[in-house]
Amino acid sequence: MTVQVPGASDAHARPKDPLLEVRDLKMHFPIRRGVFGRIVGYVKAVDGVSFEVNEGETLGLVGESGCGKTTLGRTLMRVYDPTAGEIRYRSRDGRAVDLADLTRQRLKPLRREIRMVFQDPQSSLNPRFPVRDIVAEPLKMSGRLSRRALDDRVAELLRQVGLRPETMHRYPHAFSGGERQRIGIARALATDPRLVVADEAVSALDVSVQAQILNLLARLQRDLVLTYVFVSHDLSVVEHISDRVAVMYVGRIIELAHTSALFRDPQHPYTEALLSAVPKPEPRLRGRTERIRLRGEVADPADPPPGCPFHPRCPYARENCRTDVPALREVRPAHWAACHYSEELELRGVEMPTVQPETR
Amino acid sequence: MSVSHQKLLEVRGLKSHLFTDEGVVKAVEGVDFDVPRGKTVCIVGESGCGKSMTARSLLRLLPSNGRLVEGSILLHDDAGGVRDIAAMDNRGSEIRKIRGREIAMIFQEPMTSLSPVHTVGNQIVEAVRLHFSVTVKEATERAIEALDRVGIPRPKEQMGSYTFQLSGGMRQRAMIAMALSCRPRLLIADEPTTALDVTTQANILDLIRELQEDLGMSVLFITHDLGVVAEIADEVAVMYLGKVVEKAGVDDLFHDPKHPYTRALLESIPKLGSGSKEDLETIRGSVPHPFRRPSGCPFHPRCDSFMRGLCDRIVPPPVTLEDGREVRCLLYGGTEGSDE
Numbered sequence: 212m213t214v215q216v217p218g219a220s221d222a223h224a225r226p227k228d229p230l231l232e233v234r235d236l237k238m239h240f241p242i243r244r245g246v247f248g249r250i251v252g253y254v255k256a257v258d259g260v261s262f263e264v265n266e267g268e269t270l271g272l273v274g275e276s277g278c279g280k281t282t283l284g285r286t287l288m289r290v291y292d293p294t295a296g297e298i299r300y301r302s303r304d305g306r307a308v309d310l311a312d313l314t315r316q317r318l319k320p321l322r323r324e325i326r327m328v329f330q331d332p333q334s335s336l337n338p339r340f341p342v343r344d345i346v347a348e349p350l351k352m353s354g355r356l357s358r359r360a361l362d363d364r365v366a367e368l369l370r371q372v373g374l375r376p377e378t379m380h381r382y383p384h385a386f387s388g389g390e391r392q393r394i395g396i397a398r399a400l401a402t403d404p405r406l407v408v409a410d411e412a413v414s415a416l417d418v419s420v421q422a423q424i425l426n427l428l429a430r431l432q433r434d435l436v437l438t439y440v441f442v443s444h445d446l447s448v449v450e451h452i453s454d455r456v457a458v459m460y461v462g463r464i465i466e467l468a469h470t471s472a473l474f475r476d477p478q479h480p481y482t483e484a485l486l487s488a489v490p491k492p493e494p495r496l497r498g499r500t501e502r503i504r505l506r507g508e509v510a511d512p513a514d515p516p517p518g519c520p521f522h523p524r525c526p527y528a529r530e531n532c533r534t535d536v537p538a539l540r541e542v543r544p545a546h547w548a549a550c551h552y553s554e555e556l557e558l559r560g561v562e563m564p565t566v567q568p569e570t571r
Numbered sequence: 572m573s574v575s576h577q578k579l580l581e582v583r584g585l586k587s588h589l590f591t592d593e594g595v596v597k598a599v600e601g602v603d604f605d606v607p608r609g610k611t612v613c614i615v616g617e618s619g620c621g622k623s624m625t626a627r628s629l630l631r632l633l634p635s636n637g638r639l640v641e642g643s644i645l646l647h648d649d650a651g652g653v654r655d656i657a658a659m660d661n662r663g664s665e666i667r668k669i670r671g672r673e674i675a676m677i678f679q680e681p682m683t684s685l686s687p688v689h690t691v692g693n694q695i696v697e698a699v700r701l702h703f704s705v706t707v708k709e710a711t712e713r714a715i716e717a718l719d720r721v722g723i724p725r726p727k728e729q730m731g732s733y734t735f736q737l738s739g740g741m742r743q744r745a746m747i748a749m750a751l752s753c754r755p756r757l758l759i760a761d762e763p764t765t766a767l768d769v770t771t772q773a774n775i776l777d778l779i780r781e782l783q784e785d786l787g788m789s790v791l792f793i794t795h796d797l798g799v800v801a802e803i804a805d806e807v808a809v810m811y812l813g814k815v816v817e818k819a820g821v822d823d824l825f826h827d828p829k830h831p832y833t834r835a836l837l838e839s840i841p842k843l844g845s846g847s848k849e850d851l852e853t854i855r856g857s858v859p860h861p862f863r864r865p866s867g868c869p870f871h872p873r874c875d876s877f878m879r880g881l882c883d884r885i886v887p888p889p890v891t892l893e894d895g896r897e898v899r900c901l902l903y904g905g906t907e908g909s910d911e
Contacts, residue, residue, distance in 0.1 A: 508771075
């Protein structure tokens with residue numbers, strides 16, 4: 212029997228292989244105690260996650276703090292060595308490699324193809340280096356470019372992200388938050404990557420600047436055929452930028468679907484609750500619908516409850532939810548959910564303020 | 572009841588500046604607004620607009636290099652008396668009777684107001700005993716009641732908990748319990764839900780709303796999140812670079828914004844459920860550095876309705892529109908104003 216992998220296995224999918232195929236990925240961190248560092252347990256930050264990412268698409272990863280979305284993003288980058296599972300990546304030369312399993316040495320050339328953009332442009336840029344050195348750093352690693360060629364490339368990158376090339380000799384402190392995030396993006400683009408993992412890339416920005424960066428990311432994706440894994444806690448931002456969205460809860464993906472299907476017609480009670488909790492910028496919606504308010508707190512990933520990890524907070528939980536772990540399964544075409552009762556429940560999606568035709 | 576009695580707080584011409592080594596930051600530069608009794612007023616704006624400095628000025632809790640330099644903060648009491656908080660000595664007994672008793676404040680980070688080395692119960696009991704002459708037993712009862720009211724389970728046992736034993740959402744609740752234990756007439760909430768997850772945020776917003784209804788207190792809510800504004804505000808003041816650029820009822824603000832900045836701000840947020848993949852509207856540039864305040868209207872370098880020779884020269888005065896709303900923009904008048 213083969214493991215079913217949630218992907219875009221419908222009309223939207225291209226015939227070719229996905230760019231990234233993650234199978235049953237686990238990232239457990241040991242909890243050590245005492246003088247001898249005895250292992251007393253594991254934080255199961257990512258606990259059996261499977262999904263695919265197609266070339267040129269944006270997969271949004273959402274969830275609340277502690278759900279494992281950031282760890283998942285970092286594990287894809289092999290910042291951590293995964294406990295188990297596969298991260299199959301189709302490299303530029305067409306080879307399929309398992310990133311989970313490569314040695315650091317063999318991983319190195321692939322680091323040019325997979326890049327990361329971080330949340331906080333304040334702390335992810337070294338304040339002691341001018342922008343030129345920050346952006347050129349990943350290029351210097353390859354050591355082939357002359358000083359002049361590096362300058363030209365940095366100038367081109369800065370133009371691409373909407374900064375003036377003349378500013379390359381300034382230091383990060385001379386830039387605003389939005390401009391610093393542009394520098395972070397330029398650095399990620401320096402090696403001409405194919406896959407970009409963006410971890411809360413716009414979360415620290417003011418709303419007016421956030422829109423600029425979201426537009427920039429969309430334009431770069433079109434121009435450079437980039438694939439994004441976009442990690443964020445902000446559902447409005449994720450809905451805007453993603454083609455498909457995966458919702459995480461305590462280390463697992465509990466729902467994965469095309470963006471509009473997930474937001475309009477959620478199949479997991481946790482997704483329904485999340486959508487209901489987001490404050491909507493429309494005062495006339497106030498008091499119009501009954502809100503879903505979750506009791507309790509997110510489960511501890513070091514000690515997840517038995518059965519469905521969401522059952523202690525789920526308003527629809529039944530007896531077997533306490534004991535049986537629901538598998539992520541395709542409850543509708545291309546719509547995956549890890550709930551025993553997806554078909555029975557009538558869950559509420561986001562109320563549409565205005566009816567708009569689907570754009571994708 | 573006279574008209575002035577409807578207002579709990581009247582802020583007029585408030586200026587608070589920060590004195591740094593590099594120069595003076597005019598963080599709050601002439602702010603006027605009212606907080607009516609029993610209502611929620613939101614101050615919304617981006618980072619550096621002066622919203623938090625405004626909130627802190629009201630309790631005279633500015634950082635050590637900050638000073639309230641001008642203006643009045645009139646606090647009306649039920650008997651018709653008025654006190655000017657701006658005129659008080661910020662270390663005097665007068666302001667200390669107001670802090671925590673008549674006006675309480677909660678913050679984004681609960682550990683700003685909670686002590687890590689005292690139990691939650693002790694902290695609330697002490698706050699109550701500071702402002703009321705009650706016995707320890709009575710104060711303890713009040714503290715338990717407050718913890719119960721904010722939805723902390725098993726409040727009696729939690730009295731003995733330290734803050735590190737509580738989750739983020741529970742700490743936030745404990746801080747709110749402490750703020751409410753003295754039954755303030757005004758609660759100032761400075762981004763109290765910004766660091767919380769959405770499901771926890773929803774619960775805390777519900778809680779603040781319920782408590783306000785039960786206790787009839789006024790709330791001044793500081794936030795950058797327009798979604799939160801739409802959920803809880805009765806009235807809204809939009810701030811930009813130290814000034815209130817628009818004041819309106821919440822429905823008017825979202826459905827008929829007047830100031831170009833308010834409009835641009837509303838258009839630049841992705842709207843949940845819109846399903847749109849189109850580019851977002853943006854506001855060009857970013858909030859200027861506080862030392863490089865633009866002349867005239869502080870928003871003019873980023874404004875699509877910029878009028879050369881006017882907006883870069885004249886500081887827009889507040890213009891009252893027909894329906895009583897107020898906006899600082901030369902599109903609505905005030906061009907006969909004076910140069911800066």
